[in-house]
Each structure stands twice: as C-alpha cells, then as structure tokens.
Amino acid sequence: NAGVMQNPRHLVRRRGQEARLRCSPVKGHSHVYWYRQLPEEGLKFMVYLQKENIIDESGMPKERFSAEFPKEGPSILRIQQVVRGDSAAYFCASSAQGRGGDGYTFGSGTRLTVV
C-alpha cells in the first residue's frame, strides 16, 4: 500500500517558466492538502482539495498559483511565471476523512529551485 507519491522530487526552473507538481494520495484517500516549506521557515498550509473541488484555498497566493484534483489522476499544483521567492519544498498530504480526523500522511515533497 503505497503512501503519498509526489513527483518530481527535485525541479529546477528558470524565472518566468511554469512549474507543475504532482501528488498521488494514499489509495482510498479523497482529501488532499498542499503545504509549502520556505527555507528556514515552518510548513504553511496552501490549499485543501477533494475530488474535483477546492475546499479551502486560504493559504494560496492570489496570483500565479493554482491547484486541481481531477476525478481521475493526481492532484496538480501549478505555479506560473515562477520567481526566485517560489523556491521551497512543496509537500502534499492526504487523509481518508475530512479535516484529518484520522491524521495526515505526507509525501516526500518536491523541492523547487528557481534560477
């Protein structure tokens, strides 16, 4: 039973390019969450999705960032026109129940470097 799978593990983008980060939740989990860990900072919530719905995007920057969790396939976090300040580790988590009543399982993260 695979855990949360994130890819790629490392991603390098030049300023102005697009970054697409993928997350496949634990099999049977329908709740997905994205968190960002900036260098020397703690983990911050970005967005919470269920299949085909964004439930809470209060932590998502208003511009350039978007997320989806389609009916089929992984959840995607998309960052358009990346800037150096987007360099961070992006973690995806999933849970079987909403609001993490059963706790959260995290992936290994995608480390984005913008050059």
Added chain:
Amino acid sequence: KQEVTQIPAALSVPEGENLVLNCSFTDSAIYNLQWFRQDPGKGLTSLLLIQSSQREQTSGRLNASLDKSSGRSTLYIAASQPGDSATYLCAVINSGSARQLTFGSGTQLTVLP
C-alpha cells in the same frame, strides 16, 4: 489565529537519555494534534496522532501527552538512539471549519553516540 510554539528549538543529548519535547498552542479548541518527524531533505513521517478527547498516545519508545486546557503537548522519547536524530514537528488542527494543520517550527534533535 492559532499559533504553535515548540521549545527547545534545538537539543543535543548523549545516547540513552530520556528526553521531552514541548509544544504549546494558543487556541485550546483543537480537533486533534499530530507529531511528525522530518529528516533532512526528506518528507514528514507521522509519529503519533492524539484526538482532542485523548490524553496520551504511545508507540514504542514514544509517548505523547495532550493537555487541551493548558494548550500543551509533550513528546517523550525513552532511551534515545542516534537514529532518533531529526527535526520533530508538532501540528494542530482546530475544531472550527478550518481544515489546515498549523505547524510549530520544530525541535532539531541530535543524539550523540
């Protein structure tokens, strides 16, 4: 707004010692609290989940306690080993409609052989 604080920020102990990591939160209306471990450059590994109605959880050499009224949780590690070296993160989810985890900044633990 919920704030989570972890003390100490860093801790270095010799192998075999028992140790306690502290976590405090400002809003006692929590739904659950979860302790994680993060190794350098890696993801988060869940250690223990405590529901708001529980006082403690145990797994092997780890014991986590929760005192909602005082806004505190502790993670107790018995007979520490060098393999326990990592950053330990405390995270809470509130009872309200918000669904996100609020994380502390972590305690960086080094166990010396």
